[in-house]
Amino acid sequence: MARVLSFDELNGWAADDQSAALSVFAETCDLIEGAEWPQLCALAKQAPNARSFFELFFRPVLIEDGQEPLFTGYFEPELRGSRSQTARYRYPLYRLPPDVVSGAPYLSRQDISDGALAGRDLEIAWVDDPVELFFLQVQGSGRIRLENGSVMRIGYAGHNGRNYRSIGQELIRRGIYDAHQVSAKVIQNWVRRNPVEGDALLNTNPSYVFFRELPSLSADKGPIGAMHRSITPMRTIAVDPKFTPLGAPVWIEKDGAEPLQRLMIAQDTGSAIKGAQRADIFFGSGHFAGDQAGKIRDPGRMIVLMPIQLAYAFEERVEG
Structure with a gap:
């Protein structure tokens, strides 16, 4: 279901700093697919008033697919590491093996943990913490702080073609925690307290x-x-591109202990981000951002801002 709203129906719209969102939108608007976007992108880069720009050229569209709305958070981890294997740095980060076929199942995490890729010269770096390495993979990109103080930036290159399975849900299934207790920090602490069982859990x-x-x-x-450009803390969200065009502005109304009403830009995706009312909020880099992101699992509402003609055509197409 899709329904065009007015800007007056967006809770908190008048209080937001739309200029911050406009600058982020301008970073990737030239990459948005569709004939309606190029002219808007040119106007965005010279708009004197951000709020007026969005209100003049866009309409809010509420898209629903029957699934419950859910906001979570993600971040860019920073790990300690080395370009060479040492006694301390012994857990490898691998580049994409040349024999991986996109979409086809490859070696499992258990296979790789058991050394199936060892000796193939696929290591990019080595880190000192297997738990942080696991969560680096969940996030998909990160920073490695090397021993000489320099920083290696790494990004997603591909995966092994096997479906993601939540270890948080596994802890709930085993009766170790209730759903409201599970967070990234709780999972990390449990794995470290139970190294043998924790390794098996991962x-x-x-x-x-x-x-x-x-x-x-x-x-x-x-x-x-996902648009191959840098993303911005607290203005970028990951979405399901089946429902939300990559690069589009999205108004979010996140409920919970720390409510958030803000104009974001849909510049990323994620394997766990599925549905019209599902978004992952980018909190930034490092441990503090990770702590903040790990607390987020809240309901709310997200509304996509579409070019006027496209908004009404989309509503008619979905309803028809």
């Missing part, structure tokens, strides 16, 4: 992510999102 998720080094990405830029 391997219940058969999905495995491979990385590539990003030498041209400077330390002050955000990680690369």
